[in-house]
Amino acid sequence: MRGEAVDNSNDFTFQFITKIVAAGFSFFFAGTNDGCLGSLTPYILRTYGVGTQHIALIYASTFCGWVLAAATNSHLGRYLDLGAILLIGAVLQLTSHLLRFWTPPFGLYVITFLIQAAGMAYQDSHSNTFVASIKGAHRWLGFIHAMYALGCLVSPFVATAIASKVGDRWPLFYLFLVGIGVVNIAAVLVAFRDRLKLKAGTESIEDTMSRSKNASKDFVETLKSPPVYLLSLFYFFMLGVGITAGGWVVEYLVTVRDGKLPDVGYVPAGLWGGIFLGRVLLAEPTHRFGERKMTMVYCILILAFQLVFWLVPNLVGSAVAICFLGFFFGPMFATGMSIGSKLFDKRIQPTALGFVFVLAQAGGSLFPALTGIIASKAGVKAMQPILVVLIAAMGFAWVLVPKVPRRDE
Template sequence: MSTTQTETIELPTRISEIPDNGVQDSRPPEVKWMYPKILSAGVSFFVAGVNDGSLGSLIPYIIRTYGIGTNMVAVLYGTTFGGWLIAALTNSSITRYLDLGPILCVGAAIQVLAHVLRVWEPPFALYVVTFFLASLGQAFNDTHANTFVSSLTGAHRYLGFIHAMYMAGCLVGPFVATGIASANTDSMWYIFYAFPLGVGVVNLALLGVAFRDRMAAPAVLRSEGEETLSRSAWKEIKDTLSSPGVWLVSLFFFFFLGATITAGGWMVEYLVKVRNGDVKEMGYVPAGFFGGAFLGRLILAEPTHRLGERRMIFIYAVLCVGLQLVFWLVPNIITEAVAVSLLGFFSGPFFATGISVGTKIFSPEIRSSAIGDTAFVFVLGQVGGSIFPALTGIIAGKVGVQVLQPMLVGLLGAAGLSWLILPKDAALHRD
């Protein structure tokens, strides 16, 4: 894993952190409170996972509460993408005015606000707005937490941990959401958001404590004028978007996030409508997918790193396509649940490995905005994570939710093929 550090948010070297022993040390500077920082980054991803993983279990109740069709659910994914887009456009500027600690806390606070607005039964329009706020907060919180971890020595292990924490949140979310939503005949599903609200407050407190040494204004702000900072931010954005590496990595995330978010969002509705499953029981099936992904991110991180990232991710992609075909063609709910769990397991390493590879593909000149901020790669990937679930909902409104299956097979296959077109440098992929 690359240990290159960026000027804006990836552990800028502080003079006070370097031992003054008269001997030049080539090792990376020691990070204060490193393990509390890694833990708080993991909690940030857990909060995001609870939010993202619960939506699929809640969609059947949302549709019935607000009296909307599957095509209107597409609006939720559209506003989610809007939050990521705004974050990507403002990220380079905000990192010049705020250090890592305040950015993480701002992101966590915005997510808390989103859950405060959801915890009662809000009008549908306001409920839609909360998805914009939640994604904006995640973009600031999680991408910068990800950047911090990616700068550490042995980062592939720590990335595996924090992304496993995301899947742990996705695993817990459906259990809590389905349990609350199905508790009464007249469902009060929105009370579920008291859970991510409480965890979000804990997340905000942990970040404030663990990153308390990173609360001062960046040194670059004290040495450069506002006009110079603005020009530098826009130049960084331009350089990032002109880099082929950014687009190649983003293409992989475009298809991968499109597949996982589409599956998580529409799996329950598919099992209820097409397989005639009980909505009170089917709400737990996504937990199998997320549970498998949680284990995959923990167990497969090291083998993937050692055996060759390019080779192993492609093998996993082939296995995922096969398991998705089983889910589609075998009309048995138990078999489908097992297939979904295994699919989650083998797709688990995709995200952290994609970040790991990205840090090696991007040139040092653009790394601070492309992978340092992470937001550009994520927002371009979130295009797929927004378009394909929305498209599935729109088509499902016309022909039925069975369109989910060919959509997922195509997306998983495209993710595997897009991985193959990444640079084939031997040192990069360890082949």
């Protein structure tokens, strides 16, 4: 994705708007998938008769999907144009939801998360890189990542409403995601119809080998770049915080705070609602007052509200604290992507940002999985000290991220 038709233009043409909207909708779709797991976890445990340690398999499967995408991303980018890659990602995500709604065996249900994650990795990492290449990218990145949070906000409401009504038939919720997946494919077909093609028609064997060699070279160069690892470390802990909190908060409130499942099933919506508002309202102040300084302030505030969530044993207080935690958590993802787009060379930017996404998902898979394994022995209350350590590590990792040599705009 080194040259987009609208990369360096601020003209609000119909083509420009449809591409931004389609990119935003792909993140909304991803959010509806990620946002529902916390609300559905208690139902998964009870329907399939598994323990919290088995939920770790879902996060491991998700991580494997991101690894698969990372290993193939640079090669796909050499042969397929942007629209074609986005379409592959959209189709894979729809396929995963089609395999879920009829209450499949637990093993197949777990595998669908690998398929879904690979599709999300293809579509969202390339959508992100496309948007990052546009002038004034911090605003558009704020928009598409706010759309992800909006999806995460909507999803728990729908999931809890359906699951509380149909009981063991809760997988019917995934029909909702099937519908969104169809719209997602339609959006790609319309917005990126000019990019639904191979990058080359007829080429020699030498050209094919050269493309493969260049793809491998980009990947190796990415692996040799220290900023890639340092920014990835921040995302590793950051997604660990967000997904661990969102994934286990309902089970925590049910088992530790004695909440009623139909009521506390909506609490993740408070977290994601806070993230959505944070991404909408804090994007511009973060950019204006300094991304590095403001992000560190957010880390401190997140830690403060996490301590309130842990130490104040009140359901209402917990819900309010988790909402404010999400609010200050909100702008950090887009801020990191904005900095990454300036730190990485344009030639390796798609591969580098894809690599960051994968290591981020490693944290988003590893720490919720570890929480489940530890919870099977020590109880879900172990989530709280785990979150405190992760937030502290996130702040430390941010200090290590290199400064951008010069500030655009």
